[in-house]
Amino acid sequence: MNFQKICVLGLGYIGLPTASTFATHGLKVVGVDINPHVIETLRKGEIHIHEPGLRSVVGAALSSGNLSVSFQPEEAEAFLIAVPTPFYHDRHGEYEGRTYRLADMRAVSSAAEAILPHLRKGNLVILESTSPPRTTVDLVQPILERSGLKAGVDFYLCYSPERVLPGQILRELVENARVVGGITPESAEAGCALYATFVKGEIIATDATTAEMVKLMENTTRDVNIAIANEFARLAEKFGVDVWEAISLANRHPRINILNPGPGVGGHCISVDPWFLVETAPELTALIYHARLVNDGQPHFVVARVKQALGSLNGKKIAALGLAYKPDVDDLRESPAVEVVHLLQKEGAQVKAWEPFKPDANLEGIHMAPSLAAAVQDADALLLLVRHTEFTNLKPVEIASTSIARLAIDCVNGWDRDLWEPAGFQVFRLGVHP
Numbered sequence: 001m002n003f004q005k006i007c008v009l010g011l012g013y014i015g016l017p018t019a020s021t022f023a024t025h026g027l028k029v030v031g032v033d034i035n036p037h038v039i040e041t042l043r044k045g046e047i048h049i050h051e052p053g054l055r056s057v058v059g060a061a062l063s064s065g066n067l068s069v070s071f072q073p074e075e076a077e078a079f080l081i082a083v084p085t086p087f088y089h090d091r092h093g094e095y096e097g098r099t100y101r102l103a104d105m106r107a108v109s110s111a112a113e114a115i116l117p118h119l120r121k122g123n124l125v126i127l128e129s130t131s132p133p134r135t136t137v138d139l140v141q142p143i144l145e146r147s148g149l150k151a152g153v154d155f156y157l158c159y160s161p162e163r164v165l166p167g168q169i170l171r172e173l174v175e176n177a178r179v180v181g182g183i184t185p186e187s188a189e190a191g192c193a194l195y196a197t198f199v200k201g202e203i204i205a206t207d208a209t210t211a212e213m214v215k216l217m218e219n220t221t222r223d224v225n226i227a228i229a230n231e232f233a234r235l236a237e238k239f240g241v242d243v244w245e246a247i248s249l250a251n252r253h254p255r256i257n258i259l260n261p262g263p264g265v266g267g268h269c270i271s272v273d274p275w276f277l278v279e280t281a282p283e284l285t286a287l288i289y290h291a292r293l294v295n296d297g298q299p300h301f302v303v304a305r306v307k308q309a310l311g312s313l314n315g316k317k318i319a320a321l322g323l324a325y326k327p328d329v330d331d332l333r334e335s336p337a338v339e340v341v342h343l344l345q346k347e348g349a350q351v352k353a354w355e356p357f358k359p360d361a362n363l364e365g366i367h368m369a370p371s372l373a374a375a376v377q378d379a380d381a382l383l384l385l386v387r388h389t390e391f392t393n394l395k396p397v398e399i400a401s402t403s404i405a406r407l408a409i410d411c412v413n414g415w416d417r418d419l420w421e422p423a424g425f426q427v428f429r430l431g432v433h434p
């Protein structure tokens with residue numbers, strides 16, 4: 001199959017790099033988003049998200065005339081759906097006393113509905129959004145078939161998970177192996193042909209539900225592995241062990257690879273996707289469910305540690321360093337660092353947060369400092385929540401000269417005690433008995 005024109009629905013962290021990469025590889029691409037800020041920003045030739053290299057790829061795609069943006073899809077040979085699949089914050093499911101999250105699939109439904117009037121015989125539709133098992137066949141297919149066309153007969157339908165790493169999206173989009181699950185083998189073949197436009201990694205065909213499971217299994221494995229690291233951190237504190245040292249020693253074993261503990265799990269993938277498995281089969285997912293609870297409970301564990309370090313939280317001034325859900329990205333979604341700040345404030349602490357990748361983030365109830373200096377200046381304690389390079393590179397002597405704080409609480413093993421203590425700081429580290 002030869003593709004000339006495609007529509008990409010959803011121009012976020014996944015859709016925008018994907019649309020631009022197709023465009024810079026010669027396809028005509030209509031990028032579709034419902035958010036006016038996204039469309040207006042792109043129409044000005046600017047971008048609304050932080051991702052290394054993205055500005056120049058989007059710029060090249062727009063100036064070549066291959067990428068245009070719109071609020072509505074239009075006729076094309078292929079349609080890619082890369083819209084958000086969060087969970088509901090106000091609705092829960094329940095199974096034998098376990099309360100679990102429910103996937104909010106409204107964006108996927110409305111993207112499929114938007115394609116409907118433009119769907120023609122021979123078209124290809126690919127869902128890329130991370131979705132509960134069977135979404136492609138049980139949710140997307142029935143919507144598209146309202147066109148009168150039959151999936152797998154009149155048009156091709158696929159699920160292809162996106163597995164890129166934020167911060168490395170443009171490289172991984174091209175280099176990673178790509179799994180393409182079709183509702184029929186011919187659909188998978190059509191999907192593989194489209195991705196072959198730019199994917200240099202292996203492109204592997206399978207069925208749609210297997211492809212959905214692949215993505216959920218990957219992220220759930222990480223979530224469960226981080227949960228065990230977080231439990232190890234709690235155990236280490238109880239037994240007077242330095243968890244970071246213990247992990248590095250355990251990882252000398254050729255078949256062991258323990259991940260890092262931290263303030264919790266965030267982002268809109270790893271902290272969300274395991275719920276899609278719990279929701280669809282609560283009777284089969286006790287381990288996945290409990291791992292989620294461990295990771296979701298980690299911000300409370302951090303707050304208890306801060307309280308222990310400070311004696312009490314009431315009225316204490318804390319500089320929270322980092323709000324992103326992981327190092328060196330600007331993504332604050334479902335971030336445990338944000339939750340830590342909220343919990344500290346609930347206990348009476350006065351928190352100033354500094355997030356170098358999003359200094360002007362507008363988060364309800366959170367006081368953003370305009371600079372690192374403003375955050376640390378009058379703080380009683382420095383709380384390191386994200387291992388941003390900027391923070392691991394801090395010079396403790398310089399910080400000591402600009403801040404009255406002499407307490408440094410490190411949740412991510414980012415500060416070397418041997419440097420911070422001589423500069424006058426008392427250092428507490430998550431997973432290390434004080």
Ligand SMILES: NC(=O)c1ccc[n+]([C@@H]2O[C@H](COP(=O)([O-])OP(=O)(O)OC[C@H]3O[C@@H](n4cnc5c(N)ncnc54)[C@H](O)[C@@H]3O)[C@@H](O)[C@H]2O)c1
Nearest residue numbers: 010011012013014033034035082083085107111129130162
């Ligand atoms: N960000 C990642 O690293 C990553 C990695 C793998 C998979 N995913 C998955 O990819 C999907 C998209 O994630 P993202 O990070 O790009 O999300 P995002 O929030 O950055 O972007 C999604 C975009 O879709 C737009 N949108 C919402 N409803 C729409 C609709 N009906 N029609 C057109 N546009 C619509 C939003 O306005 C937004 O701009 C999610 O399912 C996510 O789980 C994300």
